[in-house]
Amino acid sequence: MIKKKSNMLFITGSIILLVGIGIALQQQKEHTIQPNPLQNSGLQERTLTVGNTVLQVEIAETPQQQKIGLSHRKSLKQGKGMLFIFNTDGKHSMWMKDMQFPIDIVWIDVAMRVVHIEQTVTPETYPKPFRSPTPARYVLEVPAGYTNGRIAINDTLLLQEK
Numbered sequence: 382m383i384k385k386k387s388n389m390l391f392i393t394g395s396i397i398l399l400v401g402i403g404i405a406l407q408q409q410k411e412h413t414i415q416p417n418p419l420q421n422s423g424l425q426e427r428t429l430t431v432g433n434t435v436l437q438v439e440i441a442e443t444p445q446q447q448k449i450g451l452s453h454r455k456s457l458k459q460g461k462g463m464l465f466i467f468n469t470d471g472k473h474s475m476w477m478k479d480m481q482f483p484i485d486i487v488w489i490d491v492a493m494r495v496v497h498i499e500q501t502v503t504p505e506t507y508p509k510p511f512r513s514p515t516p517a518r519y520v521l522e523v524p525a526g527y528t529n530g531r532i533a534i535n536d537t538l539l540l541q542e543k
């Protein structure tokens with residue numbers, strides 16, 4: 382009889398302890414700062430070469446990543462960029478929604494050849510869309526002024542494998 386009471390107390394105590402741990406973990410999870418879903422963090426990075434210019438680019442290939450793009454960021458360092466990879470050729474529009482700094486926008490065709498460039502596109506241009514008159518498969522965004530003397534129409538890009 383004493384052994385049964387002892388086992389029952391042990392089981393009851395264990396259940397109470399487990400429930401308490403579960404509650405504590407849930408409360409900790411609720412108080413943990415969650416990443417901002419409006420920022421593209423953790424994107425894959427690759428090296429992109431245009432002539433003698435080498436850039437480190439983040440890859441935006443899903444519709445959600447492309448929707449967010451560089452929005453809500455404070456800046457983009459020289460030598461850095463974001464490459465949007467689309468599934469089809471098209472006249473893909475880009476805009477400055479929630480942007481906080483100016484950029485150059487470069488449209489690239491399926492052969493990785495630059496077909497159009499818009500320089501120094503500012504946040505104040507929103508909601509105006511920018512698009513290439515020529516169909517493109519990729520769009521590269523870099524800091525404003527970066528293309529000047531570095532990237533030109535008909536330049537070919539090389540995106541290094543992972």
